[in-house]
Amino acid sequence: MKKAQSDAYVRKFSFRAFEGVRKGRVYRLWATSWQWWTHQWERSRAIKVLLGFIIFILVITNLFLLSFKDFMLYEPGTRIPLINPTTGEPMTTNNLLEQNLLELVRGLVTFQTSFSSQTPGGGEMGMSIGGLSIFILILIALVGSGLIADDVSNLTTEIYYSKLERHEYILGKFGAFFLFGNLVIVLPMVLEFFLLVAGLGEISLIQAFPVLIQTIIITEIIVLTFASIVLGFSALTSRRLYAGLAAFMFLFVLNMIIPSLAFSGQGEVGFQILFDVLTLLLLTSFIITGTTEVIYYPHGETSEISYIIDLANGSGIESWMVIGALAMYILLGFAIVVYQVYRRHAR
Amino acid sequence: MIELTEVSKAFGDVVAILRLSMSAKNGVTGFLGPNGSGKSTTFKLIMGELYPDDGIVRVFDEYPINNASLKRRIGYVSEHEDLYPWMKGKQFVTSLAKLILPREQAETAAKEAIKKVGLSVKGKRIKAYSKGMKQRLKIAAAIVHHPDLLILDEPFGGLDPIGRRDMKELISELHQEGVTVLVSSHILYELDEMSTRMVLIHRGQTLAEGPPAEILNIIDQFPHQILFKAPFNELQQLSKHLIDKDIVNTITFKRDKIDIDLVITTDNPNSFYSVATQVIAENNLLIKHLEVQTDNIESIFEFLV
Missing domain, CATH: 3.40.50.300 (P-loop containing nucleotide triphosphate hydrolases)
Incomplete structure (x- = not known):
């Protein structure tokens, strides 16, 4: 605490001159995000357990892939390359990396493991870890639900608003979720890329680089979408339990119900699919990898029944609709947070 | 500032x-x-x-x-x-x-x-x-x-x-x-x-x-209310000595469950406290409790408005 006042300054202006350290806005945002994310991390043991479990699944998946690499590249018992059904070319290690990494990424956001594609960037799926998404959803609901709701229930918003501007508060909350999202979604996939590159061998890093970029873009979009939705629910209530449950149910239940409605017609894909956030994320991932034709097997890939979603044929579901619908969800969540912080929490 | x-x-x-x-x-x-x-x-x-x-x-x-x-x-x-x-x-x-x-x-x-x-x-x-x-x-x-x-x-x-x-x-x-x-x-x-x-x-x-x-x-300027709690005969004595003082506006006996309290209003609390203290001391009165009721800021503000 400063002991002495500057008398001359006080006499002239009736208050003393500011003498303290003033950090910039970027620092404050970073400090705010970091602090809130560490609060959530420190509070919940379940978060650490779930994160450990996700890492365990990824390690197992890696071991599986590396152990059975030859079975995916060559005819059994020979060195004759398998033919890539999507390109008609012999399978390469790069193909293997691309297919498996992108499937891992898609497995983060879907319970439907029977989406496939016939164009480069998709290919036949070599493996599936769609079950990982349930843990990701639980994790993001656990972490994100309390970010705003806890402040409302503990009335700490008043303290924060006395130190931060409202937009700094909002950006700080999104930043906190982003830090977490990058840790559990983006970083594991980036590490996975390098592990696969190192483990599979015979891979040109330059050739594989676009896959890394695609992986980062897709996972960042996933994080942004989850951040917007979970924080939107968190801003709507003062109970983190309700916010977490609502966010989880919103993502999970819609993904359980809507695809079955959308794929019930005779070969036609219903527009209801645009209401399912997880399917939108999945389709967006195909769009980012340059895939415009996605095949869905409602009863598994061995079944004869399949639906084709052509995202660029000018009829039915189109790429712009998918991206537009996803953007609407992101904006809606963000708008709820802004409205609540500026209006509801202003008293 | x-x-x-x-x-x-x-x-x-x-x-x-x-x-x-x-x-x-x-x-x-x-x-x-x-x-x-x-x-x-x-x-x-x-x-x-x-x-x-x-x-x-x-x-x-x-x-x-x-x-x-x-x-x-x-x-x-x-x-x-x-x-x-x-x-x-x-x-x-x-x-x-x-x-x-x-x-x-x-x-x-x-x-x-x-x-x-x-x-x-x-x-x-x-x-x-x-x-x-x-x-x-x-x-x-x-x-x-x-x-x-x-x-x-x-x-x-x-x-x-x-x-x-x-x-x-x-x-x-x-x-x-x-x-x-x-x-x-x-x-x-x-x-x-x-x-x-x-x-x-x-x-x-x-x-x-x-x-x-x-x-x-x-x-x-707001009339202060002062509440006294004591045995009834002590309160009677106190009121008898204060009733003719200029600084006292009103004297009221108020029943509070089984007890009877004395409530005095005054425009001049400072003078009242010194007079009341003097009266209590001179007459050796046993006052159990004294409470200034005008601390309720709401009533003061209503008065000022």
């Missing part, structure tokens, strides 16, 4: 502040007003948390709205128990310090602030703190970044007499160190001793502002 000129603020149909004007300079400015009079709204306007619907708010010669650098100079203690119960005290103060101060300074600043408010935390979680400890912790969080202006909204709420005394001492100490303090209360005696200036607020408007002595003079 802090100037509000003709400021109005409404929440929907409810007008919280109506053409309120006031100013505060260095020192401790006490905001006195009943609940719902607009004290907290005034503070939020000063901090730039709320936009005024009309009028001008200036703090340190700056407009507070969207002024992040100004927030750096303000510390705020709200009337609510706005703490994370699962956190430890030091962790809470440090985390708030990190929002403003460089990381390397935050830890030290938090330690200093906790020491300054006289809080012994010893690793306990906030949920285990007493009310007084929580109030101290809130002040530590508010002063951790060395603000020039400290705003305390009802800091005495829920504190016991010792806690109130300690809080007053702490506020006076901060004032001595050059921090300008705005403190609100709806109880007169919490503010009159430590304030260098007082502002009376009622129904969103400033009724009066100035040095405490002036404000107390205004308030003293």
